[in-house]
């Protein structure tokens with residue numbers, strides 16, 4: 317059973333990300349108690365949209381004639397995963413906004429399963445966008461499952477560009493779909509037990525290395541990744557996974573921009589870089605592409621400079 321969960325999880329470009337505060341090691345408790353950085357906290361505010369109280373990190377940019385950049389994290393992730401982009405990108409944009417999706421990071425969750433449907437999450441994001449000054453134009457940057465949300469967003473509002481980092485595959489197998497249906501019936505404690513086993517070994521545990529793609533990452537990065545894994549809540553994770561619907565491939569024909577940047581990584585086991593070839597086939601115009609050597613599923617954290625320069629170049633071509 318946990319294999320089915322894992323299989324489904326890896327499709328969506330995630331790892332195992334459930335958890336309650338019980339049965340944590342002292343080290344895990346310590347990590348979980350760490351606050352976000354001062355920079356993030358200073359730029360954090362809450363927005364109320366569609367009955368949801370969501371956290372956004374909202375940073376004024378330095379180029380007022382440029383679009384707003386909107387950063388959307390993946391399953392089990394949160395806005396703080398973009399920390400290494402925020403300060404850099406504010407020099408290239410009129411505003412940089414990263415949000416925590418429903419129940420993620422510092423956003424409130426809710427128990428209703430339907431609220432976690434892919435389309436509902438996109439509606440949340442659309443509502444957040446509508447609180448911004450959209451006359452500036454918007455460029456969406458998604459990571460993992462956030463790529464799916466950004467792509468659907470691109471069919472609902474006009475974007476000036478779309479950047480997809482580690483995009484998951486669009487087709488779920490029958491087995492994965494069965495796993496999705498089964499998930500609501502699996503008690504949280506069962507999942508928590510599997511997660512605990514997955515975190516055995518702490519900074520070098522499977523839960524961390526699966527995502528980073530390599531044991532070589534420095535200790536600070538491993539620490540951050542383990543903290544994000546710990547912060548991902550089991551009930552939220554179950555709802556995200558179980559209610560995720562992948563759009564049909566013709567979605568790429570309906571997006572509001574021809575400017576697309578795809579970023580993949582050679583050691584990404586959760587969203588293999590070959591996914592970029594698939595997406596390229598569905599696009600109307602050839603995208604800009606970057607394949608990062610040696611990176612796993614979190615290139616914006618482990619290979620910051622390459623990701624940032626690729627985004628910078630893409631924005632400069634505007």
Ligand SMILES: *[C@@H]1O[C@H](CO)[C@@H](O)[C@H](O)[C@H]1NC(C)=O
Pocket residue numbers: 517518519520531
């Ligand atoms: C993790 O692995 C690295 C490299 O293999 C090693 O240097 C380090 O001591 C390990 N850390 C822990 C906490 O086990």
